[in-house]
Amino acid sequence: MYPKNTWYVACTPDEILDKPLGRQICGEKIVFYRGPENQVAALEDFCPHRGAPLSLGTVRDGQLTCGYHGLVMGCEGKVVSMPQQRVGGFPCIRRFPVVERYGFIWVWPGEPSLADAAQIPHLAWAVSPEWAYGGGRYHINCDYRLMIDNLMDLTHETYVHGSSIGQKEIDEAPVNTRLEGESVVTSRFMNNIMPPPFWRQALRGNGLADDVPVDRWQICHFTAPSHIMIEVGVAHAGQGGHAADPSVKVSSIVVDFITPETTTSHWYFWGMARNFKPEDTALTAAIREGQGNIFNEDREMLERQQMNLLAHPERRLLMLNIDAGGVRARRILDAHISAENAAENTPPA
Ligand code: FES
Numbered sequence: 001m002y003p004k005n006t007w008y009v010a011c012t013p014d015e016i017l018d019k020p021l022g023r024q025i026c027g028e029k030i031v032f033y034r035g036p037e038n039q040v041a042a043l044e045d046f047c048p049h050r051g052a053p054l055s056l057g058t059v060r061d062g063q064l065t066c067g068y069h070g071l072v073m074g075c076e077g078k079v080v081s082m083p084q085q086r087v088g089g090f091p092c093i094r095r096f097p098v099v100e101r102y103g104f105i106w107v108w109p110g111e112p113s114l115a116d117a118a119q120i121p122h123l124a125w126a127v128s129p130e131w132a133y134g135g136g137r138y139h140i141n142c143d144y145r146l147m148i149d150n151l152m153d154l155t156h157e158t159y160v161h162g163s164s165i166g167q168k169e170i171d172e173a174p175v176n177t178r179l180e181g182e183s184v185v186t187s188r189f190m191n192n193i194m195p196p197p198f199w200r201q202a203l204r205g206n207g208l209a210d211d212v213p214v215d216r217w218q219i220c221h222f223t224a225p226s227h228i229m230i231e232v233g234v235a236h237a238g239q240g241g242h243a244a245d246p247s248v249k250v251s252s253i254v255v256d257f258i259t260p261e262t263t264t265s266h267w268y269f270w271g272m273a274r275n276f277k278p279e280d281t282a283l284t285a286a287i288r289e290g291q292g293n294i295f296n297e298d299r300e301m302l303e304r305q306q307m308n309l310l311a312h313p314e315r316r317l318l319m320l321n322i323d324a325g326g327v328r329a330r331r332i333l334d335a336h337i338s339a340e341n342a343a344e345n346t347p348p349a
């Protein structure tokens with residue numbers, strides 16, 4: 001259950017450097033590669049000759065050649081040539097709208113005529129020299145909505161991430177959930193607490209004392225279909241917290257793009273954008289490593305949760321106040337999915 005008439009992060013440019021990439025997105029098997037002008041192309045991963053995956057082929061001078069019998073496919077999904085064959089009558093394959101922007105490759109897996117690149121969210125941190133970004137990608141065997149739940153309720157940090165960002169004060173601080181236009185926001189503020197290890201490292205990285213009390217915040221912003229930006233940080237206590245002067249705080253944005261693969265698996269693009277010491281590439285690498293380890297801790301919990309849910313589809317789950325962010329996000333998704341289904345079932349006038 002996912003909307004298809006929307007933009008998802010499909011991959012990153014390093015994944016299509018010298019060979020095609022096959023990736024399933026919202027149930028669609030797609031091949032990504034760079035065409036003749038270096039532009040990204042996204043086609044059905046299905047050779048019209050005998051159905052081989054084109055992603056097992058090669059790309060040379062922007063031409064995608066099927067790895068089975070050498071059919072050459074054009075970026076628009078029309079066959080260009082094949083050894084010893086006339087290809088004029090060969091059927092075309094599907095082309096998917098695709099855009100490279102902000103260091104990501106975005107794909108629209110639904111109805112192509114509805115795709116509008118202006119709907120790709122604006123990522124101010126991705127185009128500013130005052131910000132640095134480091135991130136990675138995980139394949140996770142669970143419904144993408146379980147990951148949304150996970151990120152819209154950070155209570156779990158106390159238990160899943162006890163050695164890095166978790167601390168008991170998260171549990172003790174109330175969580176606030178609200179709607180802001182089309183986005184769901186959950187926030188938590190924890191004042192006058194000692195920073196956990198991840199934030200002590202970040203404070204040191206920014207040249208700040210790390211053994212003093214801090215005010216800590218987490219503000220999670222969900223927008224459809226599955227983009228979650230989390231403002232996180234700590235400031236030396238009593239200096240204004242989230243609004244404190246940059247000289248006494250470390251703050252960043254946890255970046256999450258969650259792309260459904262099937263109904264029970266997804267691609268998770270995670271990262272952190274920060275606006276302190278953006279030129280410090282060693283710091284970017286250290287934060288990336290720490291974050292990668294932390295997010296890997298969620299994997300087992302989510303995958304085993306999915307297995308439980310599949311084994312017991314009849315079980316009703318609880319919805320507590322800490323679950324409000326995920327519940328509201330699902331309502332927005334359900335509305336998108338219903339609208340798509342209604343449009344599909346409406347006969348043309
Ligand atoms: S299956 Fe692709 S060329 Fe034969």
Ligand SMILES: [Fe+2]
Binds near residue numbers: 160161295
């Ligand atoms: Fe987590």
